Amino acid sequence: MRTDGNIRIHLFLLLVVIAVFIWSAIKPASYLTWLLEVSPAVVGLIIIIAAYNKFRFTTLSYVIIAILAIIMFVGGHYIYSKVPLFNWIKDAFDLKRNHYDRFGHLLKGLFVIVLREILLRKTPLTKGPWLFAIVVSMSLAIAALYEIIEWLVSKISKGGEASKDFLGIQGDIWDTQWDMLCCLIGSVIALFVFSKLHDRLLKKEIIKE
Template identity: 55%
Template sequence: MKNVKFSHFFLFIIIIIFLLWSVIQANDYFTWMLEVSPAVIGLLVLLFTYTRFRLTTLSYLIITILVVLMFIGGHYTYADVPLFSWLKDEFHLQRNNYDRFGHFAKGSFIIVIRELLLRNTCIKPSKWMICITLSIILAISAIYEIIEWLVAKIVGRSAKSFLATQGDVWDSQWDMSLTFIGAILSLLLLSKLHNHIMNKELK
């Protein structure tokens, strides 16, 4: 533990707190397992590789935010997150848009992809970097939608809360589009900061 940065340890504690909270009286434990397990697997990978390949604090912060959003969605189910249910009622929306917000936020994962490419390949910050990272984040988003579809096919109606389509036949397209938009905004807003943090932390 002596080589663990305090900021990283603090983010890890936040994740553990939200994980424990999410499992206590979760709305649907089967849905909770489906929503939370990808995040838990990813976190285990990060823990086992922490000393060998440490990401920047910015990347860990983004991962923390995304994981917490997944834990919240797992606790309530994405279609029943209270704040967004209130927004639905207050503004007379057709659906609870927490899942849309979550997919938009997942676009920020492009910064983690960017870091992995910059540190492990010969690719430099350029237009090609933008194209490659956007292609990867879109591919990940599409794969996730395919996995959701496969789970629904395998387990049937019990996966309804996991899919969170709320009756929208274009839900998968919306999810991928919002991830794409979130990724573009993340590159525009965070790339320079990301470069600065990498230069500072990885010397």
């Protein structure tokens, strides 16, 4: 059943996300790059908030959504290739690039749990191999769509500085493939780690629809 405690947790997550969003908007490295990076998260959050009373996710799904939004807001503020902590990691371990974008795509695999919840609640699909395969495929499709959007922005802007920062390949011709691989790995790990917890929360928090 839905409880006031769950609603308070959801509100807390929203306030944290709003606070990070406000911080990210204060003197970002580039306002145009910031706009490109945070827009998908903002649009998604608006849709989720608008649908809250009609379709309420489990707390696990909201935690994942909050994490992904924060990842995008931090990347938008600094530019993914220049996030300070990952610059330090790059220097400390003598790496060739800042890996914040790889980290972000790995975590974007967590979104597979949100997709899993939508399919379990809104389609005849049940738990099993088909659900696993379909949600992983959906996660990869979303990752591919994002890569296409990045490419289109680069083409439309004719390779401007903001589009280069948004694309963020850092000289790696296989950047898109690496991003997709990270998303795939993150999706598979998320399903193995969180599916049982997700099932318990679905039974505990969600009123039968």
